[in-house]
Amino acid sequence: MSKTIKLSIKARGESDAPRVDDFLDQVRDYFEILDGVEQAIAEDGANAIEWRIVAASTNSPIALEAQAFPTAFATNIDRRADMVVRQTAFGMQQIKLTRERPSYFTDKVLSKAERFFERVTDGLDSTVVEYGDDLPRLEVTPAVAREAAANVRSVLAPPDKPYAELGSIEGTAKSIDRDGWGRLILHVHGRLSGEEIKCVVTGDAATVLGEHQIQDVWRSRRVQVYGVLHFRGLGKLQQIEATSVRFLRDRSDLPDVDDIADPDFTGGMTSEEYLARLRNGEPN
Numbered sequence: 338m339s340k341t342i343k344l345s346i347k348a349r350g351e352s353d354a355p356r357v358d359d360f361l362d363q364v365r366d367y368f369e370i371l372d373g374v375e376q377a378i379a380e381d382g383a384n385a386i387e388w389r390i391v392a393a394s395t396n397s398p399i400a401l402e403a404q405a406f407p408t409a410f411a412t413n414i415d416r417r418a419d420m421v422v423r424q425t426a427f428g429m430q431q432i433k434l435t436r437e438r439p440s441y442f443t444d445k446v447l448s449k450a451e452r453f454f455e456r457v458t459d460g461l462d463s464t465v466v467e468y469g470d471d472l473p474r475l476e477v478t479p480a481v482a483r484e485a486a487a488n489v490r491s492v493l494a495p496p497d498k499p500y501a502e503l504g505s506i507e508g509t510a511k512s513i514d515r516d517g518w519g520r521l522i523l524h525v526h527g528r529l530s531g532e533e534i535k536c537v538v539t540g541d542a543a544t545v546l547g548e549h550q551i552q553d554v555w556r557s558r559r560v561q562v563y564g565v566l567h568f569r570g571l572g573k574l575q576q577i578e579a580t581s582v583r584f585l586r587d588r589s590d591l592p593d594v595d596d597i598a599d600p601d602f603t604g605g606m607t608s609e610e611y612l613a614r615l616r617n618g619e620p621n
Contacts, residue, residue, distance in 0.1 A: 339405040340418040341391065342371075342468055347398035349462035355399065359460045366453045367466065368403065373446035374428065375421045377531025380509055381557050386414050386421065398463070426472045433481060436491040438572065443531045444493060451489040457482035497570035505563040506534060506577065510584075513546065521546065523582065525560060527574075535576040536562050542582040559585040 346363055348355040355363075368388050376382050385408055392402040405418035428439030432450060442450070457464055457477045466475040477485070508525040511533065516522050521543050523536040538546050542564070563581040568574055606614070 345400040345465040377441035454482040454486040509557040536579040538579045
């Protein structure tokens with residue numbers, strides 16, 4: 338069975354029944370966090386998972402259970418769903434405790450998380466998210482929510498000190514255009530950040546890009562861009578002055594185990610005999 342998630346939401350005041358807007362917004366924000374994490378994980382930035390409500394309870398507190406389904410019929414998304422839920426669960430726990438950006442939490446995801454936490458300081462009394470026995474459940478109370486929301490704001494708006502360094506990024510080519518100064522621009526979906534990265538392409542890199550730009554961009558070809566990385570602040574990449582662009586082979590073109598393995602590697606000997614000859618320095 339595909340991965341399931343259970344949310345329990347409780348209001349404060351005389352009745353623990355949440356207002357319709359608070360309940361719907363809290364549920365919507367949480368599942369948009371999941372969608373955003375999935376987009377950051379996916380090489381093409383697309384969602385292959387849709388979350389559907391499979392159970393609901395009106396007991397105190399009100400709760401619902403959602404299950405992962407594939408957007409494309411008969412596609413196995415179990416591995417992706419497990420990774421998305423795992424990264425989201427640990428990411429939300431990290432936000433509760435630290436002012437460090439979790440993996441795959443883009444600015445858009447963090448903004449959703451901030452609203453998710455802040456709602457528990459204004460109208461809601463608690464929100465609990467349960468992922469199953471293998472992951473820690475997320476329990477948000479007003480005290481926890483205030484600290485977590487402050488942590489998110491610190492990540493989203495740290496004291497900015499621009500800097501630049503040599504380096505490279507890897508991702509998928511999304512589009513090519515020119516800016517107002519006529520410079521060639523390659524837009525790349527970053528593999529690690531999930532953000533779209535603007536690459537100003539010059540010199541030899543522009544020549545390489547000209548040879549690939551139509552077919553490979555349409556196919557969202559994997560690409561590695563090297564050059565001067567310009568940051569707005571710590572870890573906040575603004576753009577790249579690209580001096581080298583390398584289009585990488587599609588994963589389907591990479592060798593698999595069958596291509597690498599040699600069934601006659603030992604010349605008909607058993608592995609024990611082959612290793613014994615190597616240890617004794619005997620020719621094989």
